[in-house]
Amino acid sequence: MSTQAYIALGVFLITYAFIVTEKIHRTIIAMAGAIMMILLGIVGQEKALHHIDFNTLGLLTGMMIIVAITSETGLFKYIAIWSAKKVKGDPLKILLVLGVITALGSAFLDNVTTVLLMVPVTFSITRQLRVNPIPFLITEVIASNIGGTSTLIGDPPNIMLGSAVKELTFMAFINNLTAITFFILFVNIGILAFIYRKELKTSVELKSNLMDLDEKEEITDKALLIKSLIALTLTIFGFFLHQLFHIESATVALAGAFLLLLLTGESYLDKAFGKVExxxxxxxxxLFVLVSGLIETGVISLLADYSVHLTGGDVTSTSILILWVSAIASAFIDNIPFVATMIPMIKDMGDLGVQNLEPLWWSLSLGACLGGNGTLIGASANVIVAGLAAKEGYNITFGKFLIIAFPLMILSIIICTIYIYLRYLI
Amino acid sequence: MKTEYNYNEQLLEITETVNGDDIEISITLFDSQLKKNLKKVREFFDENDVISDIYFYIHPNNKYQIIVRQDFYNEFFIQLFRQQLLTEIKWV
Structure with missing residues (x-):
């Protein structure tokens, strides 16, 4: 390795260590690391800019704008109350239904946004029924991470994969991941419902109180709701067709966002942009600039070379290794920098002679996204929900979450191993 | 310190019941025009970062059930007054 490669690896590892310890905000550290890569001459500014994936950034920004405006309409409260009434106010069934709604929401929206929309309405429903909200919150966290795995736009690792690999289109994600992730979802929430079944009891009077709620009144602005639904439907439709028209997913998301702003008028512009994270x-x-330092200095190629030597270039063992390493790593560290590093590595494996990269990409996606369910710090949605619950006097401790979620995550990855093996490797 | 309040009984009705750590308040609006005032009260509590300050449930026929945490009791009635749903409020 050249001196430049050692410096790049040093900057990357120090930055990564700071991201893991969470002593300083991850954005400040990632940007500081990126600037160091440029200042130390590892990559020039122009080259660094070329490595920034604007498709990922555009897709995230577009969807954040659409969600920011749609969440103003009361749509999510309406859906949650309507569903709770459909299952006659039975807490166990509500747990299942809210889990499925969260997963569906996370499939098309950012996981954190979905749980932020679901948590207040969950507290409201559980308070009405006087049941413990913790089983519902844990189910929603797990459902959110599973649901996010099912589509290209559901979770940042998938957005990055879809953007980096041309063949991984929106429809490719639907065809390869949606069925298996929803199977995993039903297994997970079924087990959660069994674990919590004794806690989820309420009185007939409280159920009838819930049944009497008027969910239609939750819609705060009907005109805005119609506009939001038009933009959201067209955007999702656009995702299904983006490959056919040779349009990138970021173009679809940004078109949807600005169509909605066009319909709502500029009064929503500042608010929507204010809510973009x-x-x-x-x-x-x-992260893109940090990883570019490793790519440009050949560190990624070396890592790929080492991995190919380790597995003998065998697709089966490489896929299984990627799946399990991604899952365990993502349970403890942020999956975004992990995937950012793995993408160029897998691409290099292709250059080194690994014939079929498809199972490797799906292994990375499933491992990185579902691994987040392993611990309380495994995904942003977990941390956000635990924080909100603690503020309201309900402590979801690291241990309490680990006992429930880690075995479920391991079970999910075992299911994925069987799926990957049967579908792609024999 | 607690608050005492009055309202126009021709326009609305307010009843209170203590329920553990919370106070359940039932409001019935006789004038639908007041719905937007009550909506503003809800928005006020929705905009802060406390979820359990008030839980707001909408029932048919302009009936509302609001579960208010004890430490937000005064604030809730101050907001009702601010939105002109109360005619008078005072510290007692």
Missing amino acids: WTTIFFFIG
């Missing part, structure tokens, strides 16, 4: 966007920018 710029810290996440800049975190991605920092």
